[in-house]
Amino acid sequence: MTRKRPNALVRLAFQVEHYSETLSWRLRHKLRLARPPRILPYRGYGTTRASLIKARVLEDRKVRPPWKRYTLVGSAIASWKRYMTLEIPHARVAVRWGDKRWEGTTDEEGFLELWVEPPEGVKAGWHEVELELLSPVSRRGAPRVCAPVLVSGPEAELGVISDIDDTVIVTEVTNVLKRFWTLFLTEHRTRLPFEGVDAFYQALRQGSTGSACNPIFYVSSSPWNLYEHLDEFLGLHHIPAGPLLLRDWGLSRTGFAPGGGHGHKLEKIRGLMDAFAPLPFLLIGDSGQEDAEHYRTIVREYPGRVRCVYIRNVWHRSGRERELAAIAEDIRAAGSQMLTVDDTVTAARHAASQGWIRRQEVAEVQAHRQEDLQARTPLDALDREPT
Template sequence: MASQKSPNPLVRLAFHVEHHVESWSWRLRRKVGLGRPPRILPYRGYGTPRQSVIKARVLEDRHVRPPWKRHTLLGSAIASWKRYMTVEIPHARVKVCWGDKHWEGTTDEEGFLELWVEPPAGVKAGWHDVELELLSPAPKGVARVRSPVLVAGSEAEFGVISDIDDTVIVTNVTNFLKRAWTLFLTEHRTRLPFEGVDAFYDALHQGSTGSAGNPIFYVSSSPWNLYEHLDEFLGLHRIPAGPLLLRDWGLSRTGFAPGGGHGHKLEKIRGLLATMESLPFILIGDSGQEDAEHYRTIVHEFPGRIRCVYIRNVWHRPGRERELAFIAADIRAAGSQMLAVDDTVTAARHAASQGWIRWREVAEVQAHQQQDAEARTLLDKLDRDHG
């Protein structure tokens, strides 16, 4: 495994100065009555009956209006601005209760809580609600939230790790201006997933038996500030829920992001495979970024664990097809397989031929793909009609 570069001392200094100033500013505003109250933003955790991770973030509450109260482009832009202009609360103490077990955790400099725990005895596979309570800084009243945790059980046949940008959601991430529009100004209600993704991912979740409960994870270079946006998107379009593993944007201990490519995805995928022990995985990405290269690395590092790599063909630079063919050959030589697909039905047919999903689900994927294509055509027409 390649070693990470040591962070630049100036970067470390700038990081500590920035967060010291932000923390001091928040405490001062709170002392004079100008600071907003803290809130816990729960993230979807995951794990096994042996170990699971509880994830959340403690932030100053910016009172982002819920989606059903945002009706204009300006309202969408304001909500996006509030999500990005966060004030993180470091060193906050959080109490975690899961069944008859209790723990305490402390947030890091960016306000993140990541607490590894041993779940209660006899915990079953599936989703569990864990209670988080903010202990300090002292909230006004009781600050409690529910944090969902996905436990993978012995019934699971495999896990799925999927990219999001241009794999689940059309974002045109290779075009900077279009990506900026997508991230900052568009609502999850007006964006559409790739055709048939909901039915295909649901089929993978059900597996060959229809009740396998195969866990699905989403890994992206999108910032944590978009967590609620992406989670709402998945729910609206009935795409199976799963932990979202995103990226912290801005100044960090190791540098400034977004920058330095998408290598952080490798770290997250490695962590997932290590946590899920011997569970095999299917990896899904797109041709526009470095997904194929990262997935090839994972195939080599975890021999026998990767059943297949699916790469969705999207816009990419000239010569990319030749690179993908070389990577596919390398992955086959390592004992796995990679398939570049133009649409979701092609991937579903291949998965059914391998016995990973039921053949009857392929017809469902095809029907959803047609419905989604018709919806996209209608939306494009409405956009043209309204200029």
């Protein structure tokens, strides 16, 4: 597959922006005008052979915790601080996992991605890795945090890759005004998951045995600035934690985001498929954007690795049904299957019939869906009906 290279103007603009930001950071740091640095740990992932440590080094903007934000103005200020990040490029970070130690350097956007070999004897499940900032030196001492890492072991029967917006969380990303409101002026406490999604994803994680520890990954076009917001949302609604693979908004080496479609999802999914080979996967998305098209590409590129594609029916333009039917046929021809569903229970019944989850979990998903529906206002429930 050929990749479109950014034009010379984009590359030049990126270099100018990167140089000016780096110079600004160094000057402010030297004059002691910069805020103290902060390490924001992300959920990493991997196997007992190789695991990815992920984090970002930023100037600490002191975003107030959720329980101290009571008003729309407070939410708006917190959102502004999340988006107006000041990244620290070329920061040196020490990583400690058990008796092993490594060092890594952040890129021009402050991101740290470091592949490491886990200590001997590491088992499947979640582990904590210590991160320490070595440079730049902070007046408050070297910041230290723990980064969670999900290790997949031989117990895993399959992996799950899920979109977030309008697949897990009710977002209505196809509506520009509602999308803006969701991204900038709401808290994770007020956003709603789709009914029964917590029980369904828990069942997928447990697999056919109830103890499979199947890894779940969340891939989204949302910006990395929303990482903490989304991670807190998953925990609040008891949706299984998993690595979040988001998108860097703004000018980059490859162009400007959020423009240019959702092709970045393909790169992230390919990375997961390669890292966990030969583990099979389920792919879950929605009908409102390009999930079905991307998943068709993955099915073709990784023959025999995708057990099923689930596409949730949400609002979409006229004619989308015909496009989805054609994509489903292509996926069947490639040796997999695609199912469009109106609710989580339908997907759970199909997964149970295929032996991917235990049959008794279908009743649990149905019960959770009913509880979630009853907790909605009548207008909320009506808004969630498929169109």
